[in-house]
Amino acid sequence: MKKNLIPLTLGGLGIGTTEFVMMGLLPDIAKDFNVSIPVAGHLISAYALGVVIGAPLLVAISSNYPPKKILIALMVMFTVFNAFSAFAPDDHALFIARLLSGLPHGAFFGVGSVVASRLAEKGKQAQAISVMFAGLTIANLLSVPLGTYIGHHYSWRYTFGLIAFIGLMALLFIQLWLPALPVSREGDIKSEMGFFKTREAWLILLTTAIGTGGLFCWISYIAPLMTDVGHFSKNSVPLILIVAGLGMVIGNILGGKLADWVAPVKACLILLISMAVALIGIYFVSGNQVLSIIMTFITGALSMAIGSPIQILMIRTAKGAEMLGAAATQAAFNTGNALGAFLGGLPIAMGYGFTSPELVGVVMAITGALFAMMLAKRQSVVKRELELV
Known part of the structure; x- marks a missing residue:
């Protein structure tokens, strides 16, 4: 691992921890504030909403600044708002803190993806991006279980203190180890937004x-x-x-390699079809403990493997609007988070059991694969047209 990519990994570690630890802390927070679990669950939605709002907005207003300064500002926001979460007096204040702490999420990964690709050796851009996303996978493997344990046995407030500390460490290493890359913006916000008028942007x-x-x-x-x-x-x-989480760590590494071996859109197609197959497998083997553990590992690996291919696909497609495009994919990931949780819960509410969400997931993964196929076809058509010019 390149030393100058470690600050991005630390930032990903902090962001991954604050995003996913909330699922484990909900009972403790609900009890502390004397609210129901569903009401406490709004804190998860608040964070996702912050990501969707902040990803394009913060990148759009900061693109005239050098990437290092942008990342420092984003990590300051992250640290301050997570520290505020630790001292929130009630669930309403915590809701606001979660919303605000979600704002820098997508922008950090959007800017960080572009920085990682610029620092990478030729032909290894996706692997460099996967180093940043390694922070997310390490969070699921180590700091999320640790934060959940701290919340259960001591206080969930200490968990947010730990997250703020990780943010401080990320800030320190961004300042010390991240190179001061020049501004690469070629147009203005109007020209960058023009990318989202293209079919390719919406297919991604x-x-x-x-x-x-x-x-x-x-x-x-x-x-x-x-x-x-x-x-x-x-x-x-x-x-x-x-x-x-262990599957996610390994899958993240393999996904970065796959996106450098084959075209990123093909990597996305392969991984989404594989995800659909894995979900079918879970549906049929969940009653067998050994097989269900194996499928948990495999599905975890496939779930994170797609992160780097999607990001490098957007960066290569959104010429002149790379940071904005990469940030928008993070907003799309969180949209997938909300959609998957909501749609997956519908058949459970109808009484079809806890394996039924997997069938909804199969449909969603295959639908995503169809959009990837449409994108691949569109890219091949554009390539032929350019060759004829």
Whole structure:
């Protein structure tokens, strides 16, 4: 790993921790503020809303500044708002803090993706981006279980203190190790926004939002799936999540390599079809503990493998608007988060059981693959037209 990519990994670690640890802390926060679990669940939605709002907005207003200064400003926001979360006096204040702490999420990964690709060796851009996303996977493997343990046994406020500390470390290493790259912006915000008038932009965003929703159909309801269908004990759930996190670590590495070996759009297509197959596998083997653990690892790997291919696909497609495009994909990922959790929950509410979200996930993953196929066809047509000119 290049030393100058480590600050991006640390930033990803902090962001991944604050995004995913909330699922484990909900019972503790609900009890502390004397609200129901569904009401406390609004804190998850608040963060996702912050990501969707902040991703394009913050990149758009900061693109005239050098990437290093942008990343420092974003990490300052991240640290301050997570520290405020630790001192929130009630659930309303925490809702606002979660909304604000979500603002820098997409912008950090958008700017960070462009920085990583510019620092990478030729032909290894996607692998460099995967180094940044490694922070997300390490969070799911280590800091999310640790933060959940701290919240259960001590206080959820200490968990947000830990997240703020990670933010401070990321700030320090961005200042020390990240090169001061020059501004690469060629146009203005109006010309950059013009990219979103193209068919390619929306095909990438639809591939991301719909296709990755298949992952969230699965992982949003993994706890009741494992306990009610797989007959694991509730105490086993954190260990099962670690298995999924280990899969994400390995999948992130393989996804970066795959996107450098083949065209990124082909990598996305391969991974989305593989995700659909894995979800079908989960649907049929969840009653078998050994096979369900194996499928948890495989599906976790596939879920993170698509991150780097999607980002490098957007960066190469959004010429002149790379940072804005990369940030928009993060907003699309969080849209997939919300869609997957919502649509996956519908058949459960109808009484079809905890394996039913996997079938919804299959449909979403295949739909995402169809959008990727449309994009691949569109890119081949454009390439032929350019060759004829």
